[in-house]
Amino acid sequence: MQLEKFSYDNEIVKKFALATTIWGLVGMLVGLLIATQLFAPALNFNIPFLTFGRIRPLHTNAVIFAFVGNAIFMGVYYSLQRLCKARMLSDWLSNFHFWGWQLIIVAAAITLPLGITTSKEYAELEWPIDIMIALVWIAFGINMFGTIIKRREKHMYVAIWFYIATWVTVTVLHVVNSIEIPVSFLKSYPVYAGVQDALVQWWYGHNAVAFFLTTPYLGLMYYYLPKAANRPVYSYKLSIVHFWTLVFIYIWAGPHHLLYSALPDWAQSLGTVFSIMLIAPSWGGMINGLLTLRGAWDRVRENPILKFMVVAVTAYGMATFEGPMLSLKNVNAIAHFTDWIIAHVHVGALGWNGFLTFGILYWLVPKLWKTNLYSKKLANFHFWIGFLGIVFYALSMWFSGVTQSLMWKQFTPLGVLQYPNFLETVLQIVPMYIIRMIGGSLYFAGVIVMVYNLMKTAKQGSFAKEEPAEAPALERFKDPLKRGVIHRFLEGKPAIFISLTLVVVLIASVFEFVPMFLIKSNIPTIASVKPYTPLELQGRDIYIREACNSCHSQLVRPFRSETERYGEYSKAGEYVYDHPFLWGSKRTGPDLHRIGGKYPSLWHYLHMDNPSSMSPGSLMPSYPWLLTNDLDVSDTESKIHAMRSIGVPYPDGYEKIANDDLQIQAEQIALDLQNAGAPAEPNKEIIALIAYLQRLGTDIKASSNVTKQAGN
Amino acid sequence: MFKEVLQSIEGVEFYTIVSMLIFMLFFIGMIIWLFKVDKKYIKEMSELPLEEENNNEFSNLTGGTK
Numbered sequence: 156m157q158l159e160k161f162s163y164d165n166e167i168v169k170k171f172a173l174a175t176t177i178w179g180l181v182g183m184l185v186g187l188l189i190a191t192q193l194f195a196p197a198l199n200f201n202i203p204f205l206t207f208g209r210i211r212p213l214h215t216n217a218v219i220f221a222f223v224g225n226a227i228f229m230g231v232y233y234s235l236q237r238l239c240k241a242r243m244l245s246d247w248l249s250n251f252h253f254w255g256w257q258l259i260i261v262a263a264a265i266t267l268p269l270g271i272t273t274s275k276e277y278a279e280l281e282w283p284i285d286i287m288i289a290l291v292w293i294a295f296g297i298n299m300f301g302t303i304i305k306r307r308e309k310h311m312y313v314a315i316w317f318y319i320a321t322w323v324t325v326t327v328l329h330v331v332n333s334i335e336i337p338v339s340f341l342k343s344y345p346v347y348a349g350v351q352d353a354l355v356q357w358w359y360g361h362n363a364v365a366f367f368l369t370t371p372y373l374g375l376m377y378y379y380l381p382k383a384a385n386r387p388v389y390s391y392k393l394s395i396v397h398f399w400t401l402v403f404i405y406i407w408a409g410p411h412h413l414l415y416s417a418l419p420d421w422a423q424s425l426g427t428v429f430s431i432m433l434i435a436p437s438w439g440g441m442i443n444g445l446l447t448l449r450g451a452w453d454r455v456r457e458n459p460i461l462k463f464m465v466v467a468v469t470a471y472g473m474a475t476f477e478g479p480m481l482s483l484k485n486v487n488a489i490a491h492f493t494d495w496i497i498a499h500v501h502v503g504a505l506g507w508n509g510f511l512t513f514g515i516l517y518w519l520v521p522k523l524w525k526t527n528l529y530s531k532k533l534a535n536f537h538f539w540i541g542f543l544g545i546v547f548y549a550l551s552m553w554f555s556g557v558t559q560s561l562m563w564k565q566f567t568p569l570g571v572l573q574y575p576n577f578l579e580t581v582l583q584i585v586p587m588y589i590i591r592m593i594g595g596s597l598y599f600a601g602v603i604v605m606v607y608n609l610m611k612t613a614k615q616g617s618f619a620k621e622e623p624a625e626a627p628a629l630e631r632f633k634d635p636l637k638r639g640v641i642h643r644f645l646e647g648k649p650a651i652f653i654s655l656t657l658v659v660v661l662i663a664s665v666f667e668f669v670p671m672f673l674i675k676s677n678i679p680t681i682a683s684v685k686p687y688t689p690l691e692l693q694g695r696d697i698y699i700r701e702a703c704n705s706c707h708s709q710l711v712r713p714f715r716s717e718t719e720r721y722g723e724y725s726k727a728g729e730y731v732y733d734h735p736f737l738w739g740s741k742r743t744g745p746d747l748h749r750i751g752g753k754y755p756s757l758w759h760y761l762h763m764d765n766p767s768s769m770s771p772g773s774l775m776p777s778y779p780w781l782l783t784n785d786l787d788v789s790d791t792e793s794k795i796h797a798m799r800s801i802g803v804p805y806p807d808g809y810e811k812i813a814n815d816d817l818q819i820q821a822e823q824i825a826l827d828l829q830n831a832g833a834p835a836e837p838n839k840e841i842i843a844l845i846a847y848l849q850r851l852g853t854d855i856k857a858s859s860n861v862t863k864q865a866g867n
Numbered sequence: 868m869f870k871e872v873l874q875s876i877e878g879v880e881f882y883t884i885v886s887m888l889i890f891m892l893f894f895i896g897m898i899i900w901l902f903k904v905d906k907k908y909i910k911e912m913s914e915l916p917l918e919e920e921n922n923n924e925f926s927n928l929t930g931g932t933k
Binding site for chain 1 (some may be wrong): 894910
């Protein structure tokens, strides 16, 4: 048989390894800063670019797309070449992929602190960056499938299926969730509104976790764990079953992020049922990973790489058990909007993604530089300090979440809320915020030790860009299909494999979306709900820019404890003009859906300038710039126009006179403030924000309570 | 906007049932295949990542000869 000589591209693997390390440090450092701001709000230094709402998405994007993203590509580019016994299709595409991805990250790091955001969690980047992401992702796809097609190995190992499923699904998610109407170069509105927008967003958000943080990492696990343990995976059959089940079930579970919300009940139940079912394939993966080490556990004691991987897989198992439990409505009623969810995602992020990445880096760097790891001791130290960091982090957030939630729900024997002041429940958990920050610092310290260790390792070794290899050419028609065709057939045919994955993924989406968009009764309309005035619309965009929804929900759940605290529970029909929806996912501060008319405008004016002047001890940062910044009204016309094109019923030609209405309303609010003694001017941003806040949640009162309107 | 697009597809409900059936049949087929499959083939597949030469001499960490 003819042996073909070729070489593996190690240079691209090295680049991605470097990128994941650097962005990992950056992302975690930003995380530490925002964690500290939660008990020391003055650390925003009254600078907009350093304020929690704006840099919290910077942290999540940096960790998910920069740290984990680059780690995925590092792992894929190394393993795919070897599993296919072929060099990547094109060096040019590899480099385009690498530099394009870094450019996207830099663009995110610039736009997010500037407040340029869509407000949709994990999809905050505005439309020009969305297009860049699509281009780079397609380049990655061509490069990957090209390599698979020209492979010299007949079969596609299970890791490759996970890579394919990742690529296919992320493509679908990104496209569907990014359908938006541009208003200007850096501003857009999603075509969906309210409940439908929420459903699409959490279908996306949940599956971003599934297909960006989970399936590619399972692929990496199936390659690097057997490599590090030097033994094959426990059960290859189990990997087949768990792959298809996981891909099929995962996509359904999104609505569990919207339990007790205004989403129709059938969709909520669908989310719960599929989330419970998810335990099976998730644990299939965990068991397969852990049992790979059967009879070799003694090696785990000596080998830090295996330690990292074992904890990673265990954390995966824990998080995928906790997730379904959190999807039960009775558990979710307690956990949702609290720090419990923060604990949950960090068990996944720090444990599963972080530790698997570190394990792979400790394995890969000595391999690429053809040397031994500089210090096994330091790697062990990293393991223990990182592990301790996770424990501190998760425990403090579990405590904090449950404590606060129970305080929110506590009634006195007389039947009134025991802690009617929201702030009281926040101050109770401040010590937990401090412990969380300590946990995060320990974890971060471990990463610094790793960087030092890996740099020393690289220094003592010698890196070879090209790794020579040889393999016989694949004789494509030699082995016609014999018996038991299905899966073997698929492995031989990447194109069919891809289409099947796509079909499986789309089935669930069709099931969820078609009824939601088709059946009118799912979103009962409320006659008194009207579009926002131009000033309120501008105020809403300031709310989005400052990402108030990072800490404040706009969704009163139908519990007595919530209707007592906030007012009437939220109805689906109230959100029909909300492009985008702003329900939020975390209540670091109180819900704002019924804030309209609750306080006088002066309260908001002083509160935004310095929150603790109105609520002593408040953890909310100050927003003094809103009082001094002039409101930009140059885009009112295009905003009204864009809104009408996606179905908001502004009268024809209204955009031409919108700014006149805006002016009148602004002067009214400014006058109101001046009468109360505040030096307010009508052309400042704060006026628009107050207009929006005072409108929030008041529409359904309009029909029954006419006098209330006068107060707005 | 979406509503119109979806409503214009005739018998759109039918597609959801068909897609469900496709998956169920595929899933059942896969399980049957798994029971019948050649053990040698499974072993060969699971050893794929270990196939390339085990140049463990470059690592003081990964198993093998230590």
